[in-house]
Amino acid sequence: MNGEDWKGYRPPTLGVLQEHGAMVWSQVTIHTTRGDFAGLILPRSETADPEHIVLKLATGYNVGLHHATVRSIEVHGRKIAQYKIPEKEFPYDPGKPRVKLFGTGGTIASRLDYRTGAVIPAFSPGELYGSVPELADVCNLETEKLYGVFSENMGPEQWIGTAEAVAREIEKGVAGVVIGHGTDTMHHTAAVLSFMLQDLPVPVVMVGSQRSSDRPSSDAAINLINAARTAATSDIAEVMVCMFGPTSDQYGLLHRGTRVRKMHSSYRSTFRTIGDIPLARVDSQGVLPFRADYRRRREDRAVKLNTAFDDRVAIVYYYPAMKPDIIDSLVDHGYRGIIIAGTGLGHVNRPLYPALQRAKDAGVSMFMTVQTLWGYVQMYVYETGREIMELGVVPAANMLPEVAYVKLGWALGQSSDPREVQRLMLTPIAGEITEREPHNGYLILQGGIPEVDAFISQYWK
Amino acid sequence: MSQDLPIDDPRLRGPLPAYGQWPPERYRELGLKVGLEIHQQLLTTRKLFCRCPAGRYAPEHDAEILRHMRPTLSELGEYDGTALMEFKTRKQIIYLLRNETVCTYEMDDAPPFELNAEALERAIAIALLLNCQLVSEVHIARKQYLDGSIPTGFQRTAIVGVSGHVPLRGRRIGIRQLAIEEDSCREVADSGHTRTYRTDRLGMPLIETVTEPDMTTPEEAADVGQLLRRLVRVTGLVRTGAGAARQDVNVSIAGGTRIEVKGVHSLRAIPALVHSEALRQRALLAIRDALRARGVSAESLRERFVDVTAVVRGTGCQFIRQALEGGAVATAVPLPGFAGLLDAPTQPRTTFLREFSDRVRVIACLDELPNLVCSTQEGTLGSLEWSRVAKACNVSAETPVIVVWGRAEDVATACREIVLRAREATQGVPSETRQLLDDGTNGFERILPGPNRMYPDTDLPPVQVAESRLQAIAADLPEPPWRRRERLHELGVGEDLAERLSRHAAWPLFTRLAPRLTASERLKPQQLASLLLDRRCARPADDAVDPAWWERTIDRLARGEILPEGVATGADEPPPAAAESDGRRRVAAALAELPAGGPAQPRQREEWIMGHVMRALRGRVPGRLARDIVKEARS
Known part of the structure; x- marks a missing residue:
């Protein structure tokens, strides 16, 4: 017996389980004052109250049973769940560019533990290939996990580590770098990398998802494919954020790392270039620049890494x-x-x-x-x-x-x-200060105005 | 392989019996089991997980969004069968949005708000009526749907109660569970690779009541459906009207598979659809047996596709020729071992070949019918063309060959699907959800999802159902119709009247008025029930009920001041009851004033005279007394 046997359960419910010899993953029938319930005991969330037992019924539904209603528990057996992402070997194609994917946390690709609802991140090339096979059409992918933190926990230590890792890969000759990142502070990291990594010879593309990748409607796969395509093929050698343009599944936008900001707490199209227009759009057809004033891809590997940082x-x-x-x-x-x-x-x-x-x-x-x-x-x-x-x-x-x-x-x-x-x-270093603000750099259409609504209704959002 | 075995299985001989031709025993012999999943919208002002208004439908929209559904990996690292199918179809999903009825939640651009408490209380009340055992904590789950009918790709749903039961003619019908969930979109179009949904209905709260498969005949299934619908309707907790209630019917026979037939809007459709599905499963089992007898197995059926575009170009078969002229390709799929089986009837007016055509339509998006032809059919390719196709496939003329045409990519999907369906035929009845069609038969909708499609919703914490809250709801619970009927029987109300009143809006009025009768012998509960349901009354009991008027009227009836017949005249102020002597005087007067003529035949004449007399007496004298007086006066 160990702590895992009653994962998440605290007194008084813990005592009830122990008294009846039931543990997490026990197959049980629980006799309660409200009737009998048969199912599998699941771990209890640490943040939920200590009063309830969570039971998974045969139909796949979960229910909570209050400890005080429990009369007795019949234990029929135990089945401990162990999960692992299936790996499929990422196919190597000598004709395709090499792309490096760094993980900092968040789950750009993941698989759900259907019993507990926990999300297991998919990250190795094999795991990613299993969930986003289209990546193999774009590049030869290598991956490296740098950190496993929510994006609000990114800070100078992680920024410096990430900048160093990117510089190292560039020197090793990759065609481009993708950085998987939680979306909340993606624009902070994009900005700081724009200063720490100067004179980039290849694209450095930050990407995340607004709907987690365990959902069928997730934007994660499309974002990841767009980011990999940008890193592999784009001529824009800058730090960029690659996320949904509209909320529809149509295309991604490439935003300059120093002008981008998360502007909605939940929309897919949350990232917007502020006070300017985005660099380009990207979809299955490739990268289409909206402007010419970007730093071009080069063959040399002379990236300037400068990570000195004062956090006061x-x-x-x-x-x-x-x-x-x-x-x-x-x-x-x-x-x-x-x-x-x-x-x-x-x-x-x-x-x-x-x-x-x-x-x-x-x-x-x-x-x-x-x-x-x-x-x-x-x-x-x-x-x-x-x-x-x-x-x-x-x-x-x-x-x-x-x-x-x-x-x-x-x-x-x-x-x-x-x-x-x-x-x-x-002194502008990476587009963080611009000399002029074009009129279409500020376009927040106001809904409800008839002509605006009429215009908007002609396009997918 | 002995492919030419004659088909002498009576299960495959047409024509199949129509619904109504079989006695109940035939279904029991087949081992028929039917269960229901009844969905009913709860009557709430707002949706379940956001604050959009519920129940507002309109044919207009203000904006559109485009999405795709992508399968997520299941527990074993495999894609769920349904998920894979939906991915193969590569549908573009378009959602039509109306500003008034949809917010960012339905668009899947915002997380859910807290569960609508009004909806939950209503669901709990209904669970209590169904004798369900209630959970202490409601856990919200995500149930995957990849057809696009819900933009998130899953439906938020939660169990409120389990293991209930309802009475049906002395038996208990088990209720497996009652869940509260959000409604899906309304599909408005589906053709080729694009499917369009309207989102106004999306997110409306509904309850899903799942019965045990306790029904063994088609009629029983309809009866239980009726019982459950009426039960929840009497509570006033659910919406009524078009689209407010829908059911899925689960059907299986011994050796068959549980098949979910969806889209059943009318309870009247249930018996015939159960009949058709039972026959289909019986036929598919017979086909399996025939294939096994011929040594055909899933392994023996190989993916062999032959491009026959050049072979059939310029064919006399017009729809194929036109398609090829438009750039389509045609591919042949031989099905060795299937001789004689593709034409076997599976449902009334339907053959086994339809199973293939359905799959091709849904999965390969080849939805212009006919979407395939088979060498065993008349009126498709000419016999010379078929023999060239057989030659190209390197099979004998007896081996059935299916030809599909269309965009190369879709045709490739179609061919793989045909072989997949043929392999499934060697196993019996494939797990599918099917859709009820207008003619009472059903067609393939999608592969039945596995248990892996349920997972906890991480966006919302569980909701506690405290004992005190439960007791408050229980105290306020309406009486279920069966208990009302028992009470009416005890009061001497007849079966038919009790049945009607038990689910009528006049029920509360009856319970209010019934105690006023005890002191009187003049008005019986049976008469009260009958009056309350009488549409001729001045204040019918079902709309604009005026309890004070009814109380006054019932008291006057009990004192004998007026008669039930008087109330039924429809007069706001019923005529006073006449004393017998007064009645006799009025009859005599009416008889004296009879117009000349009228029918001569004695019976008809009596009715004619009664009609005239009653004009003067209606409501003042009981009908039977009037008749007696007339008889006396004429004799």
Whole structure:
């Protein structure tokens, strides 16, 4: 007997199971005050209450039985489930490009444990071939698991490790790199990799899924195929995010790593290029660029890896009535850089001024971005803006707040001289600051307007 | 291989008996077992997992989305049979969205909201009525559907109760389980590689009641369907009207397979469909036996496909010639060992060949009929062409050959499917879900999904059903019709009337009014029941019930101030009952004023006279008394 025998069960239900000699995976008939139930005892979720036994009925349904209703349990046998993804050898085709897939966590491909509902990630080329055989039509795939974390747990350690791994593979000669990543912070990682990996000779494509791959309607397989195709064949040698364009199963969009943002908590088409148009679209027909100003694929392997990073950086999302102690606290805790997401063109309230002055005096690098996401910071228009600049806050053009945040960490890694940090911050490295915002870089159609609805109804969403 | 065995099996001899020709014993001899899955929409204002309004249908839409369904790996690392089939069909699924009735949840672009509590309470009430054992925690599961009828690819469903029962003529019919689940889309079109669904119905709460396979004749199945439908209808907890209730009928015979026939909208259709399906399984078992006797096995049937495009080009068979002129290819699939079997009747007006045609239609998306021809059929290719096809296939003229045509890719799928179906024939009845057709027969819909398609929904926590909540629902439970009938019998109400009243909206009024009768001998419960169901009454009991009017009226009846006949005149204020002497006076007056003429034949004449007299007496004198008075007066 070990802890696995009653996985997830706690008193008082644990006591009831033990008293009747029943364990997880026991085949049982449970006699209760509400009647008899026959089935297989499943592990209990650690986050669920400790009051219920979970039983899988012969029909495949699960039910919960309250421990206090249990009169007796007949144990008929036990069948411990063990799961493994079936492997099929990934076919090698000498005529196809080599693509490396790194895993950081999340499940771009996975198989479901039908009994517990747990998702088992498929990751080895063999496992992936078993679930997404179309990959073999695109490339010769190699895989390597770097991390196994949810994307909110990605941080400087993982960013640096990922950048180093990508550089290593590029030097080994792969045609392109795909990085499987949870979608929540995919745009943070895409941005930081854009600074850590400069002069890329091949595409580095980040990909994930909004509907997990255990679902028949998942976007995972199409995203993965699109990403692999981009890595294998695209001429765009940049860090990109490859995710659904529309919510329909039609095509993926390739977004520049420094201009992309997750914009909806659940839509498939959640990733949008902000303040500009995407780089390209990709589908089974190939990659179709929308613009020409991208870095081209090269034969050489001269990627510049620069992973120095200072994590003493924060984003302060300004709100009305914010108190100065927020800024003071960061200074007191030794933060070296602050990105402010200000209102409108880049503003904060007057009570913050002394705190900003104090931060400036302490040598903290401060940059202003806009919480409107679209548009540039412009701190000359109103007096407030000029005052805030006087206090040492530097306008950061149209850098997205999250991008400015990772760039500031990277810049502080390069130098502790505030002037040098400022120079680095304001010098575009990977498209994070653009010189102009095209009018179609801001297209949020407003539903309900008859002509908009009429237009929209002509296309798949 | 002895292919030329004569077919003397009576099970394969036509014509098959029509429904109604067999006595119940014949079905019992076959080992017929029927179970039902009844789906009924719950009457709620909102959908089950989102806050969209329920029950609003419209033929218009505002937007469309395009999706595909992709099979996920099952427990053993194999794709589920149904999953694989749906993937082979490579359908584009288009969903029509209406802003008013659909949100991002139905589009599968947002996770579910919490389970609709109103719906759950209603499902629990019905589970209690069905004598089910209730779970303490409702666990939401995902049931995979890859046909696209649900954009997620699975239906959210949860067991509320298990192991219930309902009475049927002294027997107990087992209820396996009652589940609460979300409804699917309405299919509006399916042709070629595109299927279109409307999404307004999607997500509406419904209950699925699954019976044990306890019914042994077609009629019993319909009776149980009726019983269950009526039961839940009397509760007022479910929706009524077109499409609000649907059932799947599970049919098997001894040695056969449980076949799920879907799309049964009317209970009246059940007996004939059960009959047809029993015959089909009987025929498929006979075909299996014949194949075994001939030494044909799944292994002996090889995938042999022969491109005969050149052989049949320019054929006199018009539909094939036109298709080939349009760029189609034609492929022949010989089926050695099947001589004489493809023409065997499997259902009324249907032969075994239909099983192949159905598969090709659904799986290879070759849906323009006829989608295949067979060398045993008349009126297809000419005999010379068939012998060239046989030669190309290198088989004798007696060996049946099937020819399919269309896009090369679809034809390849079709050929593999034909051999697959032929192999299944050596095993008996393949596991399928089938669809009821207008003529009472059924056609292939898809491969029956395996148990692997159920898995827990990780998006929502289990919902507890606390004892206190259960007791509150139980206290408020409507009485099931069978218990109402028992009570009516005890009150002396006749069988037919009791049956009608037990499921009538007037039932609550009856229970309210019945106690007022006890003091009186004048009005019996039987008369009250009859009056409440009498549509001639001024205030019929089923709509715009006015209990105060009824109470006043019943009290007056009990005191003898008015007569039931008076209430049935439809007058808001029923005429007062006349004393007998007054009655006699009125009859005499009416007889004196009889018009001249009228029928001479004595019986007819009496009715004619009664008709005139009753005009003056209606509602004031009991009919029988009036007749007696008339008789007396005339004699």
